[in-house]
Amino acid sequence: MKHALASYAFEQFEAAGYQALVTAAEQAGEREVASTCSTILREEQAMAAWLWEHLPQVTRRYLQRSATGADAKR
DSSP states (O other): OHHHHHHHHHHHHHHHHHHHHHHHHHHTTOHHHHHHHHHHHHHHHHHHHHHHHHHHHHHHHHHHHHHTTSOTTO
């Protein structure tokens, strides 16, 4: 669970970083850099959305494994 939560948080952190880079590149007149960063930003946002969508499933599986005494980390 900790890894799933950390992964989601890290994707959001990366997205925020790319948003800042897009803004800085636009301000500097670097359209190509802004475009590249925008593409990467969308990828980071998509991954964060995927992780968010699958978090309930991961949580349920973790709780099921934990309840049976199985190693819940796998």
